[in-house]
Amino acid sequence: MTKYLTLLLSFILLVSCTISEPLSEDEKALIRDDILEMFGHYFDDIKRDGLMAEFRYLDKSRDFFWAPPGYRSALSYDSVKIILKENARHLEKVEFSWDTLQVFPITHEIATYSGVVKGVIHNTFGDVSSVLMIESGTLIKRKDGWKLLSGQSAHLDIQDSKVISTTDSIK
Numbered sequence: 001m002t003k004y005l006t007l008l009l010s011f012i013l014l015v016s017c018t019i020s021e022p023l024s025e026d027e028k029a030l031i032r033d034d035i036l037e038m039f040g041h042y043f044d045d046i047k048r049d050g051l052m053a054e055f056r057y058l059d060k061s062r063d064f065f066w067a068p069p070g071y072r073s074a075l076s077y078d079s080v081k082i083i084l085k086e087n088a089r090h091l092e093k094v095e096f097s098w099d100t101l102q103v104f105p106i107t108h109e110i111a112t113y114s115g116v117v118k119g120v121i122h123n124t125f126g127d128v129s130s131v132l133m134i135e136s137g138t139l140i141k142r143k144d145g146w147k148l149l150s151g152q153s154a155h156l157d158i159q160d161s162k163v164i165s166t167t168d169s170i171k
Contacts, residue, residue, distance in 0.1 A: 023105055031105040035113070035139060038146045043096045051088040055081070059140055059147035067152035069133060074152070093122040099132070109141040116156065132156040 023031070038057070045053035058064060058077065065074040068083070075083070101115035114136040121129050137151020 023107070027108070028105045031108065031111060032103045035103045035105075035111055035146050036101070039098065039101065043098075047093070047095050051084050051091060051094060054084055057146075057148055059142065059149045061149075063149060065150045066137075066148070069153055069155045074150070090123050090125075091121060092124050093120075095120045111139045111146075113137060113139060117153070130158060132158045 042054075042057045045056060058080070060077060062077075064077040064080075066080050067074045068080070096117050096119045099116040099118050101113060103111055103113045105111045115134075117131075117133045117135055119131040119133070121131060123129075132155070133153045134156055135151060135153040138149045139146050140149040141147075
């Protein structure tokens with residue numbers, strides 16, 4: 001009997017820990033607005049302060065990973081930090097904006113997103129280039145705001161790209 005009672009209590013504990021109330025549409029809208037505001041600050045900070053401003057928006061936990069354009073595997077925070085520091089030395093100005101962006105709140109602390117980023121990059125040699133990237137990832141809410149926890153981005157061909165707008169997108 002004790003064996004069955006232990007099994008039943010274990011099952012109840014497991015189920016109670018995994019079931020959570022779904023977010024209401026109002027809660028999703030508030031979270032979405034908060035994240036859209038964060039992304040606005042993110043791009044504004046990069047435009048003003050350069051690529052090094054990205055560190056304010058990356059989660060510094062061991063769970064962080066990113067698969068940047070041109071890489072075949074995900075990189076750790078430390079690897080991304082090295083790459084950003086190296087690239088920042090050669091860039092004079094970086095301007096990004098969302099062509100489309102969809103945000104999908106999962107919980108009060110976790111959300112995913114997907115979108116297309118347009119960018120104009122001025123390097124220290126006087127060259128200016130335009131980029132178009134598709135990006136998706138996971139965001140986590142920390143004490144100091146929403147952070148990029150994981151994701152991937154890839155370059156798109158600017159001439160051949162077809163972007164589909166949705167009601168949850170921003171331009």
